[in-house]
Amino acid sequence: MEKELKVSKIRNGTVIDHIDAGRALHVLNILGLNGSEGLTIAVVMNVPSSKLGRKDIVKIEGVELRQDQVSKIALIAPSATINIIKDYEVAEKVKVRVPPVIEGLLKCANPNCITNQPREPVKPRFIVRSLRPLRMFCSFCGVELSQEDVIQQLTKGG
Numbered sequence: 001m002e003k004e005l006k007v008s009k010i011r012n013g014t015v016i017d018h019i020d021a022g023r024a025l026h027v028l029n030i031l032g033l034n035g036s037e038g039l040t041i042a043v044v045m046n047v048p049s050s051k052l053g054r055k056d057i058v059k060i061e062g063v064e065l066r067q068d069q070v071s072k073i074a075l076i077a078p079s080a081t082i083n084i085i086k087d088y089e090v091a092e093k094v095k096v097r098v099p100p101v102i103e104g105l106l107k108c109a110n111p112n113c114i115t116n117q118p119r120e121p122v123k124p125r126f127i128v129r130s131l132r133p134l135r136m137f138c139s140f141c142g143v144e145l146s147q148e149d150v151i152q153q154l155t156k157g158g
């Protein structure tokens, strides 16, 4: 018999499931949560998953995510599903989605890029070339932004 790590169901709130193994804390960081808010949160890491091999899960009682938060989660956990729980039932389930073009959310790593010139009101824009591994290129200077760069930028201030 397979051993399973049991985590309670939540009553109302959000379950972020199918997170790439090891990235649950990045997800919490993106959401600006560290436990001091007093919210009930369950974090499960590296559990077996039929789709991903291993996965992480984050459950947050009493919270629904904003669209901008979901967009950021997609960039570090492209297989994640967001489950909205109401009265113990899954009321809504959405798969996150990485758009083919990402505008305004991330900064170009090239200091000489036009998007980094203070006098040029040019919004950064990246073209996504692959999801696994995540690869994207600045549409102005062509410089690549790696998955690590993306994680670093998104987890700075939450």
Ligand code: CTP
Residues within 6 Å of the ligand: 008, 009, 010, 011, 015, 017, 057, 059, 081, 083, 085, 087, 088, 089, 090, 093
């Ligand atoms: N969940 C929870 N509390 C609830 C209901 C569901 O924590 N009251 C969690 C489940 O443990 C699971 C996720 O929310 O991690 C999605 O639930 P469900 O859709 O029932 O599970 P699956 O069918 O396995 O989901 P999927 O098809 O997305 O893998």
Ligand code: ZN
Residues within 6 Å of the ligand: 108, 109, 110, 113, 114, 115, 138, 139, 140, 141, 142, 143
């Ligand atoms: Zn650039």
